Amino acid sequence: MWRWNQTALEDFILQGLFDDSFNHLCLFLLIMLVFLTAVSGNSLTILLICTDPRLHTPMYFLLSQLSLMDLMHVSTTIPKMATNYLSGKKSISFVGCATQHFMYLSLGGAECVLLALMSYDRYVAICHPLRYTVLMSSRVGVMMAVISWLSGSVNSLIHTSVLMNFPFCGSRIIHHFYCEFPAVLKLVCGDMTVYENTAYISTVILLLLPIIFVSTSYGFILHSVMQMRSTGSKRNAFATCSSHLTVVSLFFGACMFSYMRPRSQRTPLQDKVGSVFYSIITPTLNPLIYTLRNKDVAKALKKVLRRDIFT
Numbered sequence: 001m002w003r004w005n006q007t008a009l010e011d012f013i014l015q016g017l018f019d020d021s022f023n024h025l026c027l028f029l030l031i032m033l034v035f036l037t038a039v040s041g042n043s044l045t046i047l048l049i050c051t052d053p054r055l056h057t058p059m060y061f062l063l064s065q066l067s068l069m070d071l072m073h074v075s076t077t078i079p080k081m082a083t084n085y086l087s088g089k090k091s092i093s094f095v096g097c098a099t100q101h102f103m104y105l106s107l108g109g110a111e112c113v114l115l116a117l118m119s120y121d122r123y124v125a126i127c128h129p130l131r132y133t134v135l136m137s138s139r140v141g142v143m144m145a146v147i148s149w150l151s152g153s154v155n156s157l158i159h160t161s162v163l164m165n166f167p168f169c170g171s172r173i174i175h176h177f178y179c180e181f182p183a184v185l186k187l188v189c190g191d192m193t194v195y196e197n198t199a200y201i202s203t204v205i206l207l208l209l210p211i212i213f214v215s216t217s218y219g220f221i222l223h224s225v226m227q228m229r230s231t232g233s234k235r236n237a238f239a240t241c242s243s244h245l246t247v248v249s250l251f252f253g254a255c256m257f258s259y260m261r262p263r264s265q266r267t268p269l270q271d272k273v274g275s276v277f278y279s280i281i282t283p284t285l286n287p288l289i290y291t292l293r294n295k296d297v298a299k300a301l302k303k304v305l306r307r308d309i310f311t
Helices: 002-008 022-049 059-086 095-129 129-133 137-165 181-185 191-227 233-257 266-295 295-309
Strands: 012-014
Touching: 012 059, 022 059, 022 266, 022 295, 059 095, 059 137, 059 266, 059 295, 095 129, 095 137, 095 181, 095 191, 095 233, 137 181, 137 191, 181 191, 181 266, 191 233, 233 266, 266 295
Parallel strands: none
Antiparallel strands: none
C-alpha cells in the first residue's frame, strides 16, 4: 500500500509527438483537423441512426456502437496531447495515466470484439436472409454490444490494475503521446519478462480470435455468394460486406502492426506512427466509409441536409 501511495504522488512525462518547429506546428494543426473530422463524423453517424426510424435495425445499432467507441477513443488521447502541446507542459498525473490507459485499452478491445460480431450480422444477412429477423433480433444486437463493452473493459481493468501496481523508476518519461501499454511497461523496475510475455499472449489472442471469427464468417459468405446465379445478387452481397471488410482491414492491420511485433523490432517512432493510425486515422475513416458506401446512411444524411436547407 505504501508503494501505491508513493508512486501515485509522482507524475509521468509524455514525450508527445511534436516540438516547437514550424513543420511540427503544421502537423499538429493537421492532426487537430483530423480529430475534429473524427468527432464530427462519428457524432453525425450516431445522430442519424438515432433519429431515422429506417436505421433502427440491429446492423445500424451495432454501427452506432462502433461510432461511439471511435468517438470515445479519439477523445481519450488527443485532447490531452493537444493541451500539453499548447501549454508547453508534458506531465500527466498517475491517476490520469491509469485512467487514460484503461480507457484506450478497453475501447480497443471492445472494438475488436464488436467488429468480429458485426461479421456474424453480415453472415446472417447474406446466408440466411429469410431468418434474419429471428437470428439477428434487437435483443441479439444489444447482447452483442454488451459483450463487446464488457470484454474490453474486463481485459483492460486486469491489465491496468496489474501494471499500475508495479514500481516505476528512472526518468518516468513515456516515449509516446499517451499512456500506451508497451510504453508504460518500459518504465517498470525489475524483471518483467513473465508478465510481458503473458500480456503479449493475451493481446495476440484478443486480436487473433476476432480475426479467425471474421475470416470464418466471410468464408461462409463467399461460399454462398459463389452459389448465387444472379450477377446483381452477387454485386449487392459484395456491396453489403465491403464497408465492414474495409474497416476490419484498417483496424486489425494497424493493431497487428502495433502490438504483434516482437519487442526487439519495436522503436518509439514506429509505435507512435502505428498508434496515430489506429487511434486517429481509423476512427476518422470509419464513418466516411460507412456513409459514402452505405445507401441507407447516405439517404438519412441527405434527408437531414434537405430539412436543414428548407427550414
